[in-house]
Amino acid sequence: MGCCGDEDDDDDLLHQPVFSSTTTDAGETPGIVARDTTSSMNSNFSAIICRDTLRIIFEKLPIADLARAACVCRLWCSIAGDREIQTAAFKAPWKLKEIVGYPSSGSFWRDNSLSKFAISHRLVRGDSVASLAVKYSVQVMDIKRLNNMMSDHGIYSRDRLLIPVSYPDVLINRTCYIELDLHAKREVAVLYLEGGPDGKSLAYSSSRVTSDQGKKRVIESLRRSMQVDDGTAQYYLSVSNGDPRAALSEFSEDLSWERQAGLA
Secondary structure, three states, X not given: OOOOOHHHHHHHHOXXXXXXXXXXXXXXXXXXXXXXXXXXOHHHHHHHOOHHHHHHHHOOOOHHHHHHHOOOOHHHHHHHOOHHHHHHHHHHHHOOOEEEOOOOOHHHHHOOOHHHEEEEEEOOOOOOHHHHHHHHOOOHHHHHHHOOOOOHHHHXXXXXXXXXXXXXXXXXXXXXXXXXXXXXOEEEEEEOOXXXXXXXXXXXXXXXXXXXXXXXXXXXXXXXXXXXXHHHHHHHHHHOOOOHHHHHHHHHHHHHHHHHOOOO
16 A cells, blocks of 8 residues: 555456466466455355344344435345335334334335324314414414315315324324325325224215215305305306316306406
8 A cells, every 4th residue: 555546446356357377288278267355345245145133133224224225236125125124214213113014115214204194083063273373383384385286175074184293202103094185185194083094084085075075165165265155166166177276266167258258
C-alpha cells in the first residue's frame, strides 16, 4: 500500500481472477486458465442463498429495509414478500396485536407510518367535523383530507368517518383491519375503538346512494352546499347517477357557464 491510489488498486485485486498456466506433456504452455475469483462475498455465499438463514435475518428488519431487500434478487423477494414477515414488520413499531385482512396491492406493506392508520367513527345525530376534531384531538382539515371531503356537509351522506391517529399509544395491543374505503378513496389499517367491523364496510364498496333514507340525507347535503332548493339538488343528483361528487361538479360547471354568459 502506498501513495497515488495504491490502496484502491489493492482493493480491486481482491475481485480479480487468479490465473495459472497449464503445461502439456511436451512442456508447452498452450494457455491460461482462470481459477476462482477471490471475493469477500464468496466466503458467505451459502448464507445469502439459504432460505432459513435469510428468513431469520429478514424477520429482524424494519419495513423500509425489508422493501429494499426484496429488490436484490428473486430469492430474496420471495422471502421478503412472505405474509408473516411483512405483517410482523408492519406491526412492530406500533406494538399492534394483530393486523387482519389482505391489501389489494403489495405496496401497502411498504409504508407503516402513522398516516397508514385511522380510527373508524360511526356517525350519530349531532356529530360534526368540528366536534369530532375536538373529541379526537386532531385538525378539522386532517379529517376532511383523509375522508376526501370537499365541505363539512359531506358528513351527511356517510355512515362513518375515518379519523387520523394522533397518538400512537392508541395502537398498542390493538387489532387493525385492512379496509378500502371508497369515500376516502384509499386503503388504510382501520382501528375500531368499540367492537369491530360489522360487515357493513361492505357498504363502502359502492359510492352510490341506494336507500331512500340515504338519498334524503344526500339531497339535504347537496342543497346546503349548492345553496339551492330540494328540487334542484335532486335534479343534479339524478343526472349524475346518484354520485354526490359528480352532482357538485355538474352544478359548478353549469354555474360557471351562466356567469360567462352573463346569466348569473
